[in-house]
Amino acid sequence: xxxxxxxxxxxxxxxxxxxxxxxxxxxxxxxxxxxxxxxxxxxxxxxxxxxxxxxxxxxxxxxxxxxxxxxxxxxxxxxxxxxxxxxxxxxxxxxxxxxxxxxxxxxxxxxxxxxxxxxxxxxxxxxxxxxxxxxxxxxxxxxxxxxxxxxxxxxxxxxxxxxxxxxxxxxxxxxxxxxxxxxxxxxxxxxxxxxxxxxxxxxxxxxxxxxxxxxxxxxxxxxxxxxxxxxxxxxxxxxxxxxxxxxxxxxxxxxxxxxxxxxxxxxxxxxxxxxxxxxxxxxxxxxxxxxxxxxxxxxxxxxxxxxxxxxxxxxxxxxxxxxxxxxxxxxxxxxxxxxxxxxxxxxxxxxxxxxxxxxxxxxxxxxxxxxxxxxxxxxxx
Numbered sequence: 001x002x003x004x005x006x007x008x009x010x011x012x013x014x015x016x017x018x019x020x021x022x023x024x025x026x027x028x029x030x031x032x033x034x035x036x037x038x039x040x041x042x043x044x045x046x047x048x049x050x051x052x053x054x055x056x057x058x059x060x061x062x063x064x065x066x067x068x069x070x071x072x073x074x075x076x077x078x079x080x081x082x083x084x085x086x087x088x089x090x091x092x093x094x095x096x097x098x099x100x101x102x103x104x105x106x107x108x109x110x111x112x113x114x115x116x117x118x119x120x121x122x123x124x125x126x127x128x129x130x131x132x133x134x135x136x137x138x139x140x141x142x143x144x145x146x147x148x149x150x151x152x153x154x155x156x157x158x159x160x161x162x163x164x165x166x167x168x169x170x171x172x173x174x175x176x177x178x179x180x181x182x183x184x185x186x187x188x189x190x191x192x193x194x195x196x197x198x199x200x201x202x203x204x205x206x207x208x209x210x211x212x213x214x215x216x217x218x219x220x221x222x223x224x225x226x227x228x229x230x231x232x233x234x235x236x237x238x239x240x241x242x243x244x245x246x247x248x249x250x251x252x253x254x255x256x257x258x259x260x261x262x263x264x265x266x267x268x269x270x271x272x273x274x275x276x277x278x279x280x281x282x283x284x285x286x287x288x289x290x291x292x293x294x295x296x297x298x299x300x301x302x303x304x305x306x307x308x309x310x311x312x313x314x315x316x317x318x319x320x321x322x323x324x325x326x327x328x329x330x331x332x333x334x335x336x337x338x339x340x341x342x343x344x345x346x347x348x349x350x351x352x353x354x355x356x357x358x359x360x361x362x363x364x365x366x367x368x369x370x371x372x373x374x375x376x377x378x379x380x381x
Contacts, residue, residue: 003027007064008106008131010089011082012139014364016099017191018087019044019053022108022131023064024076029117030060032072039112040078043128045105046086053106054081064135072117078108090191092180098219099180099192106131138197139190142212146185147239155235156185156216159243160200162209169250171210171377173199174240176227176258176265182219189216195259198367208377213243227258227265236265237273252381257281259363260325267333270312271305279313279379281372283363286325287333306336313379315346317366321359346375 009021022042037058043050055078062073070077080087091100107128114122142158162170175196177189190196196214198204215236217226226232244251256277258266263285270280314337318330327349334347348366355362366372 004129005133006106006108006129006131007133007135008104009066009135009137011137012191012194012197013082014194014368015088015361016193017089017136017139018082019080019089019104019106020082020087020137021066021080022078022106023135024078024108025064026074026076026116026122028120029072029074030076031115031117032060034113034115035060035076036112039110039114039124041109041111042078042080043107043109044086045107050107051086053086054084055079056081066137076114096219096221097179097223098182099188101186101188101191104134136191138200139187141200142187142190142214144185144187147215147235147242149231149235149238151231153231153235155232155239156183156218157239158187158190158196158214158216160196160212161247162205162211164248169248171208171253171255172240172243172247172249173210173212173376174236174254174256175199175212175214176236176256176262176269177214177216178258178260178262179223182217182226184218185216187216189214193259193363194367195257195262195363198373204373208373210377211243211247211249213240215239225261225264225268227262228268233268233272237269240276253278253377253379254381255279255281255376255379257283257376258285259283260285260360263325267305270309270314274308274312275381277312278381279315279376281315281317281366281376283317283366284319284322284325284360285329287329306333306340309337310340310342311344312342313344313375314342315348315372315375317348317350317362319350319352319355319359319362321352321355322362323358324360346372348372 005025007023010017011020037055042053057079059070060073061075109128110124112124142160144158147155181188181192199212263282266282318327
């Protein structure tokens, strides 16, 4: 065990990042004869105490990655149950309304002997070894940068680039995160949910290779519709323009989507720059149809918006029992845009109880809607 190297693999799932696997790297090829789910135990530290993780699969590979086709190699892959009560790497600070990253500590213990292909026995010594590295699937494929304006204002962002072929141009998907993922370059806009990650997944990239742009709004104590405020609005607009100019992007296939406060930002960017985007997917964003709390902070959707969007392909998602942003926000803006003559607008409303554990999280189901994903990539300006 002393010669092994342990890497924690995390993955972003519907409700955020979880500890997903352990990769154990050895110097010699491992024989699978003695290998089973009981060969190791895996624990994670929670509030100073070690809590067990459930091992769901164990196999070998000749590369340090998960696979559906195990093969002989010097790597042992230990897959973990992502639904474990202590699987999440994230916490939520309700006072700040902010997702925060936990201090992650994983410990691996070999509890029975392992044999190598050349006959060597790696004896179980029952010592706990802490992980040395962390690999985050898909997130690690993004570049993490900062965009600045002439006044020195800064905007962290992450960008995913597809496999680029010469003379080819690709769609661009912009994702605007919700209030909980504000921060300072800590990648929470990628880790908090699948809103950005979904577009970079291998199955989506295989069918529709595209760029993915995910800016991160800075944390501020005062809660408002930050995507609509300066300097953030102009920083995002300039970043989109800069990305289109610098990368092989098809300007006729630029799409924007966002959740909650990012849904507000999606509506607002559509209102201010309708000719920039080929289509949009705003999810559970408030419009002008809400209580005074939101209206005072940013009445972003009004009659002007309805007029400029009368020809724009839009797919709106909301849940009937959204406790944070009333469903009338989705219903009424869709009705108004349809009444203005838009025949390209879609509306999906999830019935009460379908979105769990909270009706506000309608993006969980929305970003799993293959019909919407296919529809989006078919839209052209």
